[in-house]
Amino acid sequence: MRSLTSNTGAAMALMPLASPLRPTIFTTTVFGSAADYGEPILNHLVELRLYPVVGALLFLAVLPFLRGGPGSVRRLEPLFFAALGFTLYPVLRHLLANAFRESLHWSDFWEELTELLLIATLTVFFLRFRRQLGIAADPDATPKPAAAPPPAA
Numbered sequence: 008m009r010s011l012t013s014n015t016g017a018a019m020a021l022m023p024l025a026s027p028l029r030p031t032i033f034t035t036t037v038f039g040s041a042a043d044y045g046e047p048i049l050n051h052l053v054e055l056r057l058y059p060v061v062g063a064l065l066f067l068a069v070l071p072f073l074r075g076g077p078g079s080v081r082r083l084e085p086l087f088f089a090a091l092g093f094t095l096y097p098v099l100r101h102l103l104a105n106a107f108r109e110s111l112h113w114s115d116f117w118e119e120l121t122e123l124l125l126i127a128t129l130t131v132f133f134l135r136f137r138r139q140l141g142i143a144a145d146p147d148a149t150p151k152p153a154a155a156p157p158p159a160a
Contacts, residue, residue: 014070021063023055023097026105035112044111046104054100062093 032045069087072079107114137143 014066021059023059023101026055026101028052028055029108031104031108031111033111035110037112042112044115046111054097058093058097062090062097065090065093 028048028051030046030048030051032043032047034041034043036042065086069083069090072083103114103118104111107117133140133142
């Protein structure tokens, strides 16, 4: 089951490689001022070619080490989540860029909104589970008031 998931991740990472590289640059009006929006070819090369290959290679690097039991899975978590990041970022950028090809400012809006939602979700998560995560203030660690200095003789 684990190798199937990793193989699926490696295949998904390669999805953006099938998309054409189409740089888009245009000018639009935002609050009465002209604003340039665009995606140069260099961004496409990195996001849609380099990152998917790195993601697929990282997923494939995880495969041989999954047979070592729970300890090996625990050690491979950073590598797995790096692979997940390199896989999901180009897929989401590809979807956003192609869904809003004619109005890239909406692509920027949705990208920033999802980042804001992620930060808000993480904030709520950390506040809710601060005690379990070990980041809660320890009531015993509160500083005690300093003792009064001895009276001068």
